Amino acid sequence: MKIVKLNFIKEYSIFLWLVLITILGILMSNIYSNNKMQENYKIKSSLGNIYLKKVVKELTNSLESRYIYKNYTSKNGDTYQGIINTLNISKDEKEILLDSIAKIKSLKLLKINQKFTFKLDNMLESKIIEFKIETDKKNEILFTKSKSKNIFISKKIQKNFIKKLAYKETVITDSLYSSAINLGISPNIIIEFARLYGFQVDFQRDVWKNDSFQIIYEEYVNENKKIVDTGEIIFASLNLQNNNLQLYKYEYEKNKIDYFDEKGQSIKKTLMKTPINGARLSSSYGKRKHPILGYTKMHTGTDFAAPTGTPIMASGDGKVTKAGWCGGGGNCVKIRHNSKYQTVYAHMSKFGKGIKKGLRVKQGQIIGYVGSTGLSTGPHLHYEVIVNGKKVNSQKLKLPSGKILKGNDRKDFEVTKIKIDVLKSDLVSKLN
Ligand SMILES: [Zn+2]
Numbered sequence: 001m002k003i004v005k006l007n008f009i010k011e012y013s014i015f016l017w018l019v020l021i022t023i024l025g026i027l028m029s030n031i032y033s034n035n036k037m038q039e040n041y042k043i044k045s046s047l048g049n050i051y052l053k054k055v056v057k058e059l060t061n062s063l064e065s066r067y068i069y070k071n072y073t074s075k076n077g078d079t080y081q082g083i084i085n086t087l088n089i090s091k092d093e094k095e096i097l098l099d100s101i102a103k104i105k106s107l108k109l110l111k112i113n114q115k116f117t118f119k120l121d122n123m124l125e126s127k128i129i130e131f132k133i134e135t136d137k138k139n140e141i142l143f144t145k146s147k148s149k150n151i152f153i154s155k156k157i158q159k160n161f162i163k164k165l166a167y168k169e170t171v172i173t174d175s176l177y178s179s180a181i182n183l184g185i186s187p188n189i190i191i192e193f194a195r196l197y198g199f200q201v202d203f204q205r206d207v208w209k210n211d212s213f214q215i216i217y218e219e220y221v222n223e224n225k226k227i228v229d230t231g232e233i234i235f236a237s238l239n240l241q242n243n244n245l246q247l248y249k250y251e252y253e254k255n256k257i258d259y260f261d262e263k264g265q266s267i268k269k270t271l272m273k274t275p276i277n278g279a280r281l282s283s284s285y286g287k288r289k290h291p292i293l294g295y296t297k298m299h300t301g302t303d304f305a306a307p308t309g310t311p312i313m314a315s316g317d318g319k320v321t322k323a324g325w326c327g328g329g330g331n332c333v334k335i336r337h338n339s340k341y342q343t344v345y346a347h348m349s350k351f352g353k354g355i356k357k358g359l360r361v362k363q364g365q366i367i368g369y370v371g372s373t374g375l376s377t378g379p380h381l382h383y384e385v386i387v388n389g390k391k392v393n394s395q396k397l398k399l400p401s402g403k404i405l406k407g408n409d410r411k412d413f414e415v416t417k418i419k420i421d422v423l424k425s426d427l428v429s430k431l432n
Helices: 002-048 050-063 080-084 091-102 176-182 187-197 407-431
Strands: 067-073 115-121 128-134 139-145 152-158 162-171 212-221 227-240 243-253 256-260 280-283 286-289 296-299 302-305 311-313 318-325 331-336 341-348 366-369 380-387 390-392
Touching (some): 080 091, 091 152, 187 227, 187 243, 227 407, 243 407, 318 366, 341 366
Antiparallel strands (some): 115 128, 212 227, 243 256, 280 302, 286 296, 302 380, 318 331, 341 380
């Protein structure tokens, strides 16, 4: 009997322990959640405290730094409103900025490549405390927020740069690019040089060893005689197999500059011969065995082999009529330039920013990037020119010329041209 009773307690003690542990567990979690609620309440009530609110704000602000600078460089088609709309500020503040800009005469006309800098204070309701806009390479307007009123006070500031004219000349030994780099010409200027001549020169096929070039361009030098920036090309001459192609910078209307040859004819042609830089012509227009389909077929365009991602330019001003999938052509863009000319660019890896049907594009604007989409064996640009609805060989096309200066404009241009020629001989004499 005794043994039985003991066994009974032994068996039940396990059960009792289980009950005890369960009760303890419930009690503990209750105390814990009670504590948590109290804590939450404490946090909430202290967050209600304005002083703490400010401290928290300051702490989080300091993490993303109180002052930030936003830079912007104006592009073709930009407006002041559009630029200010890129800032994360209130509508009222945007209006104050626009009003301040509108008051400045020298800012009336927004030019391309004007630099903007905005200084923002994240702790203020009205964030912008200072901003500046470059009027030209040497001058800028500084706007500072008035301490008492919600307005900006402007001041013209002259940058400590000296504008210098650089003259460089050389005979091309291997490539135009490396010859120019060897002369210490900045890549910006080389790109601009190639762009200006892109209307009439196919850099892949027209430039040969022993061809030569001369160039005059602006350089900005600081107090330490260091070149800090480059300006515009004033003059250039490219001598290709004794074919001398010259171009002169000329302001034909206020704030509108263009480049003209010695006869006063704009160097801008309706279409570029090669809408891509640094490409190799890999397949010309005409009958050929198709690399994928295998049979002989008419190749109705010109192929330029280039690495994936190489920018493709609109070969002339015009309207985008297609930016989408073209079957065998993969991602393609079609542009209508005028009633006579259309161009097609195929096999793109991606489209240029904002490029879509109906958009007006400028000559030289990036419309897409080289790829190998559609029926293609490797990255290349397939480029087609359509004249009056018929596909033609773009490389044999006689391109119509752009603007021709006449009358008083022509006389004025002749004066500019003589001035540049005198300047050139002066710079050449200093070189020796
Ligand atoms: Zn092709």
